[in-house]
Amino acid sequence: xxxxxxxxxxxxxxxxxxxxxxxxxxxxxxxxxxxxxxxxxxxxxxxxxxxxxxxxxxxxxxxxxxxxxxxxxxxxxxxxxxxxxxxxxxxxxxxxxxxxxxxxxxxxxxxxxxxxxxxxxxxxxxxxxxxxxxxxxxxxxxxxxxxxxxxxxxxxxxxxxxxxxxxxxxxxxxxxxxxxxxxxxxxxxxxxxxxxxxxxxxxxxxxxxxxxxxxxxxxxxxxxxxxxxxxxxxxxxxxxxxxxxxxxxxxxxxxxxxxxxxxxxxxxxxxxxxxxxxxxxxxxxxxxxxxxxxxxxxxxxxxxxxxxxxxxxxxxxxxxxxxxxxxxxxxxxxxxxxxxxxxxxxxxxxxxxxxxxxxxxxxxxxxxxxxxxxxxxxxxxxxxx
Numbered sequence: 492x493x494x495x496x497x498x499x500x501x502x503x504x505x506x507x508x509x510x511x512x513x514x515x516x517x518x519x520x521x522x523x524x525x526x527x528x529x530x531x532x533x534x535x536x537x538x539x540x541x542x543x544x545x546x547x548x549x550x551x552x553x554x555x556x557x558x559x560x561x562x563x564x565x566x567x568x569x570x571x572x573x574x575x576x577x578x579x580x581x582x583x584x585x586x587x588x589x590x591x592x593x594x595x596x597x598x599x600x601x602x603x604x605x606x607x608x609x610x611x612x613x614x615x616x617x618x619x620x621x622x623x624x625x626x627x628x629x630x631x632x633x634x635x636x637x638x639x640x641x642x643x644x645x646x647x648x649x650x651x652x653x654x655x656x657x658x659x660x661x662x663x664x665x666x667x668x669x670x671x672x673x674x675x676x677x678x679x680x681x682x683x684x685x686x687x688x689x690x691x692x693x694x695x696x697x698x699x700x701x702x703x704x705x706x707x708x709x710x711x712x713x714x715x716x717x718x719x720x721x722x723x724x725x726x727x728x729x730x731x732x733x734x735x736x737x738x739x740x741x742x743x744x745x746x747x748x749x750x751x752x753x754x755x756x757x758x759x760x761x762x763x764x765x766x767x768x769x770x771x772x773x774x775x776x777x778x779x780x781x782x783x784x785x786x787x788x789x790x791x792x793x794x795x796x797x798x799x800x801x802x803x804x805x806x807x808x809x810x811x812x813x814x815x816x817x818x819x820x821x822x823x824x825x826x827x828x829x830x831x832x833x834x835x836x837x838x839x840x841x842x843x844x845x846x847x848x849x850x851x852x853x854x855x856x857x858x859x860x861x862x863x864x865x866x867x868x869x870x871x872x873x874x875x876x
Contacts, residue, residue, distance in 0.1 A: 558604040559634040566636060569692040569739055573762050573800050575834055578826060578873050581607030581638060582838040583805075584855075591629060597840060600857050602867050603874075607694070609638040609804070609837045614678065615647025622685035631691045638694035638741075638837065640804070641682075643670065643709055643722075653678070663708035667698075667722040679726055683733035692737050696765050696804060697726060699743035702750050706847075716753040723756045741765035741802060746790040755797060764794050764832075767805035768822075769839060773812030775848055780813035783822035791830055800834040807839035807854040816861045823869040 565571045582605055586593040591608060598604050608630045612623050623639070630637040645662040655674060656662060662669065669675065686693055701719045704712045709719070723742075730738055743765040744751055755761070768787045771778035787803070794801065808818045826833055842855040856862040 555604055555634050559606060562606050562634070562636070566691055569737060572636075572692055572739060573834075575800075578833065579606045579835045580838070580870065581605045581609050581635075581835060582840050583609040583611070584840045585843060591633060593840075595633075597838070597857055600863055601870060603870050604634075606635055607638050607835060607837065608633070608635045609640070611640045611642065613642045613644045613647060614675070615644055616649040616652045617647065620647065622682045624685055627689055627691075627693070631689065636692055636694065637689070638696065638802075638804075640696045640699055640743075642707070643667075643675075643698050645669070645675075645708070648675075648678075663713045665714060665718065667709060667714040667718040670722040671718070671725045673725075676729060679729045680733060683730045683735050686730070686738055687733060687735045689737060692739055694739045694741055694763065694802070696741040696743050697723065699765070699804070700745040700748075700767065701743075702748040702754050703745040704748070706745075716750065719754055720756045724760060727756075727760050739763065741804065742799075743767070743804060746787060746794075749790075749793070751793055751797075758797070758799075761797070761799055763802050763835075764797055764799045765802040765804040766790075766794070767839075768803050768807075769805055769854070770808035770813075770818055771847070771852075772809045774809055774850075774852065783818060783825065787822075788825075788830070791832075795832055799832070801830070801832045802835040802837065803833060804835075804837050805839040806836050807841075807856075809852060809854065815856075815859075816865050819856075819862060820865050820869060823866075823873065826873060 565575060580603065582594055582597055584593040584597060587608075587610075594605065594608055610623060610626055610630075613620055627637045627639075643666075645656075645666045646659040648656060648659070648662075650656065650659070653675075657669070670679075686695075698707075698709045698719065700706055701709055701711075701714075702716075703710050714722075727740060739762040740760060741763040742754075742756065742761040744754055746766050746768070766787065768783065770781050770783070770786060772780050806822075808815045823836075826836070839854050840857070842853045844852040844854060856866075
């Protein structure tokens with residue numbers, strides 16, 4: 492066994508023992524407090540997460556901090572983030588569950604450091620639907636900016652925990668009206684309160700692809716555009732009432748389904764226009780090999796009228812049906828000259844995506860040497876512009 496492996500095992504054993512100690516100690520003194528078990532688990536999780544993050548930081552901090560030193564000015568003033576003159580790269584990786592080593596491995600492979608790390612979380616009563624405090628704190632401690640896609644799955648709330656809701660099977664129909672009516676205010680307020688405590692800007696992408704009638708229950712098959720705008724405004728208002736000043740709001744329609752003006756909530760409520768740009772190739776009978784210009788470019792002018800900086804919030808291509816290296820190269824080489832409003836690009840590095848088709852889709856590219864070499868060149872080129 493190598494020394495590094497031994498040190499890592501000792502760290503993890505220490506984290507486990509310390510976590511057990513926290514659970515035991517807090518359970519003895521906190522039984523009279525409201526929700527003692529949940530509080531204990533939260534604190535124990537914080538301990539383990541922080542130790543795990545410290546292990547990563549102990550090996551990476553100086554190098555990573557040096558690389559992201561320029562980002563501090565933007566983190567200190569969130570308004571600067573909407574006017575940044577360079578393209579900020581980020582990534583989501585489905586394997587980054589307990590820590591962000593998969594993201595750091597991707598960075599190392601690409602010879603870069605991501606200013607932004609993207610995560611997903613859903614509404615609901617389960618513990619993982621609470622504000623993702625541990626993950627957000629880890630991202631901040633790693634020196635990056637958290638970006639969160641926040642999905643309003645209304646059927647995921649337990650009746651006993653949220654009295655007054657309609658039966659779960661009925662909540663999706665006109666569900667956004669219930670948000671506007673205040674039925675979920677306590678949940679939203681808890682999120683806002685915890686978001687306010689983060690010492691970093693947070694990019695929040697709420698109810699994305701709301702104009703897609705096939706994918707998500709908050710879409711037009713269940714809600715009108717007016718319902719969406721009212722619910723979006725309501726959630727935004729609660730954050731303002733809680734004095735949340737560090738959140739940047741990303742409005743995120745699906746580029747293919749149009750009706751952008753109908754769903755736009757207003758300039759004062761939107762900091763970014765965020766768009767998923769995924770090429771499914773020929774993986775299904777409803778898809779074909781689309782170029783980046785066909786997926787995104789054909790809608791750029793319609794979205795540019797809002798005069799907001801843009802984020803490619805899910806950027807990726809499958810292998811099936813064409814040349815994936817060329818797809819990525821053509822897309823990145825078109826920035827920023829052809830699409831100057833794009834300020835951020837988040838790689839969708841998902842190696843087991845079962846959300847769209849019955850088969851598992853692999854969007855990852857870390858093991859594809861040709862793509863990696865090309866991305867290194869394109870990222871370096873964009874960094875120098």
